[in-house]
Amino acid sequence: MALVERRTGTLHVEAVSLTDIAEQFGTPCYVYSRKALTEAYNAYCEALAKHNALICYAVKANSNLAVLSLFARLGAGFDIVSGGELARVLAAGGEAKKVVFSGVGKSHGEIVNALRLSIKCFNIESAAELDRINAVAGDLGLKAPISFRVNPNVDPKTHPYISTGLKTSKFGIAYEEALPLYRRAAALPHIHITGIDCHIGSQLLDPAPATEAAQKVLALVDTLAGEGIELEHIDLGGGMGIHYRDEAVPSVTEYLAPILRVLHGRKEQLLVEPGRSLVGNAGLLLTRVEILKHGSAHDFAIVDAAMNDLMRPALYDAWHDIVAVSERNELPRSCEVVGPVCESGDFLGHERMLAVHEGDLLAVMSAGAYGMAMSSNYNSRPRAAEVMVDGAQAHLVRKREEITQLFAGESTLP
């Protein structure tokens, strides 16, 4: 489904006009579509229908409570990377027994809490973490369910900042070290080995690297079984890419087909950890043009959203489509779409052809993943509101931060 549709010259998300949303909730504002989120989740369900699979949504992509509660109601599990994400999953009605805990630096407190709540599994990323989890579980008189995140040394061919499966990466356990570590874990008193895990990177459009990684993971699974270490699940991570510009994006079924072929006939439960592909194309950032400025080299459309609201352009030079919400009967002109933040890197788009006036609304597309989740208060800017559209209704699912909230919990010197 296309997230937006032009009706009588104005962009709508489902049956709600973005102009009405801006009037009701102000800008900048993230807008999500419940229908698009549900369809994205169902596409995974359909692709995995013949497998004993659990879809663990990667919370880091978008941790809005309404998004989490929607996925929880659809039956999802969750991939978390912090105690904060676990708290949000539980607050949204998610079940701890469907949570896998990834991340290279889990703290003592986070491990205690996750163990007490009986999460499904810790995805362990180092030998030191194995020892730490064994010790904490021992102190609590428990056994920790664990898998190792194995680094298969496969190049995912994506942006270097979101590439995680090469041996130079901080993530996972070197492929050659996996076997000795599994043997060591099998002998530890407070560890229960349940699985294996692998995640090689994000915004992947070609399934070949993930298929190669899956083959390497399966070779390890078989070697382990030969030694009497039987695994209950195989977690192949997330990473499937979405539509930003004009890239050829495979459907979930197409992307997963070669991976599922190598898994054919396996008895272990299959876990996947999609983030971006569940939420990215289901959200946009709505912003209003504050100032049109004629510069000596470019024209600028200075909008009320900035790099603190959507940092992907500044951080990765990422391209997001930017569309005028209401059409004007004028020729578009090239402009730099920038925010009010005091950084030259504060841009949302370069050289965009737009016909806009001050006060007009723009929709920054494909912003449902790693948008609000990576936002900050830089320049002491309050965080944007978040709205969920459901058919003909738009619900405020997170209020815009007030300036007074930017002082919360802080004090001046005594």
Ligand SMILES: Cc1ncc(COP(=O)(O)O)c(C=O)c1O
């Ligand atoms: C361990 C792990 N799982 C899942 C994801 C989700 O990735 P994506 O949003 O690309 O699906 C990530 C992020 O790259 C990750 O690091």
Ligand SMILES: N[C@@H](CCCC[NH3+])C(=O)O
């Ligand atoms: N933040 C990244 C994705 C990170 C994936 C997490 N390992 C992005 O916006 O594309």
